[in-house]
Amino acid sequence: MMKFSALVERIAGEGADAWVTHYEARRAQERGEDVILLSVGDPDFDTPDVVRERAIESIRAGDTHYTPATGRLPLREAIARLHTARSGQAVTADQVVALSGAQNALFASSLCLAGPGDEIIAIEPMYPTYPATIEVSGARMVRVPAPPARGFRIDLEALAAAITPRTRALFLATPSNPTGVITHAAELDVIGDLAMRHSLWIVADEVYAGLAPGGRVPSLATRMPDRVVTIGSLSKSHAMTGWRAGWIVGPRPFAVHVEALVMCMLFGLPGFVQEAATVALGISAEAEGRIRDYCAARRDFLLAELAGAQRLSCCVPEAGMFMLIDVRGTGLSGYEFMRGLYESERVSVLDGGAFGPQTSGFVRVCFAAEESVLREAAARIRRFAATLPQPKARTARSS
Ligand SMILES: Cc1ncc(COP(=O)(O)O)c(C=O)c1O
Numbered sequence: 001m002m003k004f005s006a007l008v009e010r011i012a013g014e015g016a017d018a019w020v021t022h023y024e025a026r027r028a029q030e031r032g033e034d035v036i037l038l039s040v041g042d043p044d045f046d047t048p049d050v051v052r053e054r055a056i057e058s059i060r061a062g063d064t065h066y067t068p069a070t071g072r073l074p075l076r077e078a079i080a081r082l083h084t085a086r087s088g089q090a091v092t093a094d095q096v097v098a099l100s101g102a103q104n105a106l107f108a109s110s111l112c113l114a115g116p117g118d119e120i121i122a123i124e125p126m127y128p129t130y131p132a133t134i135e136v137s138g139a140r141m142v143r144v145p146a147p148p149a150r151g152f153r154i155d156l157e158a159l160a161a162a163i164t165p166r167t168r169a170l171f172l173a174t175p176s177n178p179t180g181v182i183t184h185a186a187e188l189d190v191i192g193d194l195a196m197r198h199s200l201w202i203v204a205d206e207v208y209a210g211l212a213p214g215g216r217v218p219s220l221a222t223r224m225p226d227r228v229v230t231i232g233s234l235s236k237s238h239a240m241t242g243w244r245a246g247w248i249v250g251p252r253p254f255a256v257h258v259e260a261l262v263m264c265m266l267f268g269l270p271g272f273v274q275e276a277a278t279v280a281l282g283i284s285a286e287a288e289g290r291i292r293d294y295c296a297a298r299r300d301f302l303l304a305e306l307a308g309a310q311r312l313s314c315c316v317p318e319a320g321m322f323m324l325i326d327v328r329g330t331g332l333s334g335y336e337f338m339r340g341l342y343e344s345e346r347v348s349v350l351d352g353g354a355f356g357p358q359t360s361g362f363v364r365v366c367f368a369a370e371e372s373v374l375r376e377a378a379a380r381i382r383r384f385a386a387t388l389p390q391p392k393a394r395t396a397r398s399s
Contacts, residue, residue, distance in 0.1 A: 018354030025348030055276035063271035071098025078281035087219040102233040114139035125355035152179035169201035180317020210237025210288035212319040305378035328361035331391025345380035
């Protein structure tokens with residue numbers, strides 16, 4: 001009998017089912033089959049040339065050795081500047097740690113802020129890695145809804161009611177994945193009051209901030225500099241998902257603990273990635289503007305292509321590269337719709353249930369794709385929805 005730690009149980013499996021269709025579709029696409037993949041949040045264009053050139057140049061120059069574990073100073077300074085521009089909070093480079101993507105930063109926050117016996121609140125629907133990332137620390141995750149009936153805005157009363165003496169932190173993605181909802185300043189005021197009253201940390205996952213109007217989202221960092229941890233990365237805003245270039249910004253005592261964790265977990269990003277990331281941060285305004293405009297145009301395009309689709313309704317996102325489609329009118333769950341659509345039309349979308357029960361009657365579509373791809377995908381989605389039997393008829397048959 002092989003023995004493993006209790007930790008492996010805590011991180012096992014959650015959300016894995018949702019990706020089965022995506023991986024199946026990817027394999028089919030690699031075999032050259034006619035498959036449309038809208039299931040993953042990866043912009044369909046390349047990292048800017050100057051960024052790629054810098055990495056190549058840096059490798060050629062021999063930048064392939066160990067680096068300072070928390071990131072080179074010019075990189076941390078560039079991150080600090082972007083953070084200040086976005087949030088208005090003045091920070092220094094020693095409040096910044098460069099990490100391997102926002103995912104790595106979420107993991108570090110969880111381990112540094114909570115442990116067994118503690119609770120961390122997360123807003124649901126949530127990015128599918130959150131449950132394991134939060135519970136890996138030993139803390140219990142408490143879900144607070146941002147339900148469809150409220151336009152996916154946080155139920156602030158439920159949030160207040162969910163806080164207990166064990167609550168240590170609130171994990172909040174703004175703009176949200178999958179809803180594209182930005183937490184507004186008035187909502188943050190309420191959240192800030194609760195956090196101050198109960199001495200909570202706010203972990204603000206701003207990985208999509210560059211895709212929000214003006215490239216920024218309202219933040220609590222200025223109001224609560226000792227309680228807010230801000231997470232970002234170049235993945236979405238610069239089409240750099242594969243580079244694994246992200247960061248965490250927080251009060252210095254927090255950064256000290258992240259640094260200690262980095263020493264035993266990561267030991268520094270590759271030098272050529274850091275050099276490329278520094279160049280990328282230097283062209284942020286232009287790179288983000290390009291993706292933002294691209295996403296806004298594709299969102300409107302997809303909305304127009306899906307207008308009038310039978311029994312489907314699109315939830316218009318405020319920002320980001322995803323749109324939820326409400327499939328409850330078909331009588332199918334998000335999972336059933338995802339499977340049926342893939343099997344009959346070879347379009348891969350993601351079951352909303354992967355983000356929690358609030359979105360189990362939805363599917364998530366990534367619209368950061370060419371218009372021709374979106375047009376064809378929308379035609380197939382409409383055809384699939386139109387061929388489904390009336391929900392009542394199916395219920396009668398199955399009962
Ligand atoms: C809300 C959210 N947080 C974090 C991440 C992870 O991003 P990164 O590629 O920077 O690790 C994602 C990726 O999709 C995300 O949607």
